[in-house]
Amino acid sequence: MLKNKPIKGKAASSIGTKKESSLHRSLKFRYSGADGITEAEAGIYICDACTSKGELIEVQTGNFSPLKEKLKILSKNYRLRLIHPIIVEKYIELHDMDGKLLHRRKSPLKGKVWDLFNALIYAPELPLLKNFCIELALINAVEKRIDDGSGSWRRKGVRIEDRFLECWHSSLVLKKINDYRQFIPFKGKEQFTVKDLAKAAGITPIVAGKAIYVLSRIGLIEKIGKQGRAFLYTHGGVHK
Numbered sequence: 001m002l003k004n005k006p007i008k009g010k011a012a013s014s015i016g017t018k019k020e021s022s023l024h025r026s027l028k029f030r031y032s033g034a035d036g037i038t039e040a041e042a043g044i045y046i047c048d049a050c051t052s053k054g055e056l057i058e059v060q061t062g063n064f065s066p067l068k069e070k071l072k073i074l075s076k077n078y079r080l081r082l083i084h085p086i087i088v089e090k091y092i093e094l095h096d097m098d099g100k101l102l103h104r105r106k107s108p109l110k111g112k113v114w115d116l117f118n119a120l121i122y123a124p125e126l127p128l129l130k131n132f133c134i135e136l137a138l139i140n141a142v143e144k145r146i147d148d149g150s151g152s153w154r155r156k157g158v159r160i161e162d163r164f165l166e167c168w169h170s171s172l173v174l175k176k177i178n179d180y181r182q183f184i185p186f187k188g189k190e191q192f193t194v195k196d197l198a199k200a201a202g203i204t205p206i207v208a209g210k211a212i213y214v215l216s217r218i219g220l221i222e223k224i225g226k227q228g229r230a231f232l233y234t235h236g237g238v239h240k
């Protein structure tokens with residue numbers, strides 16, 4: 001039976017909170033719960049939150065590489081939940097230097113649960129950790145941009161100031177290895193390539209390639225040969 005070590009709260013002004021986005025902060029408080037704490041001190045680490053039941057919460061909007069060693073160590077003594085937001089719809093608000101809203105538009109990009117693999121490919125064996133799960137938070141977000149000339153040349157000097165949680169849709173919890181089988185839209189011993197997965201899932205070949213890499217690393221699919229110049233895959237071993 002897992003016995004959590006003591007967890008303490010830390011001052012909200014601690015290092016790390018100063019750089020977090022409003023989106024990150026909103027998710028941190030949402031998952032800590034009314035009776036939980038934020039900036040939870042666990043051993044040598046500070047986590048985003050801890051629930052009243054002792055589950056540590058980490059919110060990560062980018063790739064998972066910066067967290068892989070931290071999570072590996074903490075999972076030995078604590079239950080962990082990694083929250084990764086999937087922005088289903090994004091709205092872009094452009095403000096002038098005085099903060100006046102110039103216009104608001106909807107981004108044509110739509111997030112999918114498959115976007116998980118853009119982050120997970122940098123730490124593909126995280127799902128194998130004990131006492132650990134990943135929860136995808138499907139949300140709408142607002143990106144606030146300021147036209148003050150200090151942004152990148154790609155945005156013609158417009159800089160991104162912050163991102164906000166606009167609304168919550170649902171979530172997808174990936175707790176057991178077998179939960180990741182939902183990302184394999186093929187039956188039994190059916191064989192498939194990266195291109196086949198991309199077509200079946202409605203994703204790009206790049207994302208499909210990342211998914212196959214991760215699913216291979218956690219033992220759910222295996223490489224069995226080639227079809228022309230493309231590698232062939234099929235279901236791997238059974239995990240519980």
